Amino acid sequence: MSVRLAEGSSLERLRALLLDEGGLMASLVDVSSSDGSIAQAPVAGPAQLAASGPRVDGRGADYELLVETIYEGYLLHYHAPRVVHPPEEDLGLLAGDRLYALGLARLVKLGDVEAVAELADVITLSALAHGSANPELADAVWMAGARAVGWGASPHHDRAKALTRAGSPDALEAMRSLAAV
DSSP states (O other): OOOOTTTTTHHHHHHHHHHHHHHHHHBBOOOOOOTTTOOOTTTOOOHHHHTGGGGGEEEEEEEHHHHHHHHHHHHHSSSSOOSOOSSSSSHHHHHHHHHHHHHHHHHHHOOOHHHHHHHHHHHHHHHHHHHHHHHHHHHHHHHHHHHHHOOOOOOOHHHHHHHHHTTTTHHHHHHHHHHHH
């Protein structure tokens, strides 16, 4: 579905960021729509969840954009991307890696080492979930990780990540319960 996004939405800002960067990434941005519409981000997606937490300390727009950038990289690897549309799968994987790096670099500039580690774990754990043919777990990992970026991690969160790494059948429920807190 394509809808007109509000000016300044995280996806429109991601589009602008990649177009401003130029080069190969800019060439992969979907600009074919004459009305400027792109697929809308979920109202309560990972980027919006992370940006709404107290840890972001008045930098919600920065966090929303960087998490949206990393999430678009994830979508290029496993789902349908919303902003970047490569003509072939291999190029999509490389573009996804570039978006991971771009988002994490923006986070490093903010000096939030905890969030860098958390999002690196999200990338790893969601890959493990997909490798185990468990996309529901990958979605739960993203939402729990976004919550940890915005609110901070907890011992329960560390336990849920350990369950996911171990391939435990309890991992999905543990991750879901974190996102719902």
